[in-house]
Amino acid sequence: MQSSARAIISAVGRGAELLTDVDYHLADTAAEKEKIYNLRYRAYLREGAVKESADARVTDQYDELPNAWTFGVYLHGELCSSVRISVLTSEWRQSTSADVFPEILLPRLDRGEVMIDPTRFVADPDQVKRVPELPYLTTRLAYMACEHFNADLGLAIVRPEHQAFYRRVFLHETIAEPRLVPGLTKPFGLMAADFPTFRKKVFERYPIMRSTAFERRMLFGRSAQRQLPPQQQPLLVPDAAHA
Numbered sequence: 001m002q003s004s005a006r007a008i009i010s011a012v013g014r015g016a017e018l019l020t021d022v023d024y025h026l027a028d029t030a031a032e033k034e035k036i037y038n039l040r041y042r043a044y045l046r047e048g049a050v051k052e053s054a055d056a057r058v059t060d061q062y063d064e065l066p067n068a069w070t071f072g073v074y075l076h077g078e079l080c081s082s083v084r085i086s087v088l089t090s091e092w093r094q095s096t097s098a099d100v101f102p103e104i105l106l107p108r109l110d111r112g113e114v115m116i117d118p119t120r121f122v123a124d125p126d127q128v129k130r131v132p133e134l135p136y137l138t139t140r141l142a143y144m145a146c147e148h149f150n151a152d153l154g155l156a157i158v159r160p161e162h163q164a165f166y167r168r169v170f171l172h173e174t175i176a177e178p179r180l181v182p183g184l185t186k187p188f189g190l191m192a193a194d195f196p197t198f199r200k201k202v203f204e205r206y207p208i209m210r211s212t213a214f215e216r217r218m219l220f221g222r223s224a225q226r227q228l229p230p231q232q233q234p235l236l237v238p239d240a241a242h243a
Helices: 006-023 030-046 096-100 101-111 125-130 133-150 160-170 194-204 212-220
Strands: 022-026 068-075 080-087 114-123 153-158 173-180 189-192
Touching: 006 022, 030 068, 030 080, 030 114, 030 125, 068 133, 068 212, 080 096, 080 125, 080 133, 096 101, 096 114, 096 125, 096 153, 096 189, 114 125, 114 133, 125 133, 133 153, 133 194, 133 212, 153 160, 160 173, 160 189, 189 194
Parallel strands: 114 153
Antiparallel strands: 022 068, 068 080, 080 114, 153 189, 173 189
16 A cells, blocks of 8 residues: 555656646636636535535635636646635735735735735535546646746645645645634635745656746736736746756
8 A cells, every 4th residue: 555655646647647638727707707616616515614505606805806816727628626826925915815814924025025825726526536636736826826926935725634735745834823714614724835945845746846937927927917016027937847
């Protein structure tokens, strides 16, 4: 029987094979967004994180902010998972984590740090059974965002029972104890990883998380209203594919 570490590496390896069949699509239209809001509801309801609702959708005020990118992850053309990527800077200060843990994050933003806050990380409950690599394929978007925006910190709001996994796999550390997140019924703790410090180690361990500058520009450089303020524009960095 494989150890948990070997099982993770094996899953990531299979995920790399699936990348040719994966489409990361930024939700722009009302129909695309609605499908993701419905997927969030199904996923959260399955794990008891939301109460039943006639609307059968989960959305919030952060979905339409200029510093938020909501992606659908499609496998063979079918929506399988989603994540919202929020970029936090000294000027862009709104996101789920920033509002739930302000005393932890706002002072760091005041110091000029750049943070990536991936939230609303959900997967189709039925698809996860068939494609256990989905969490890695979806989390890859957060690493691409960290690379594209030259982040100092990669954040994650994580339920207590999942924090050991984030420490082991993604090298995150807990920086705030669990709190209730508006709209959800279960508490989430705040975890973080110093991206410049762990970047090389993560990419060496999990090559699936690597990306090219072209791929990142296609995903995050889409429109003027979502560009960073001039003083926060990303610097050119070596492609992770060659790091």
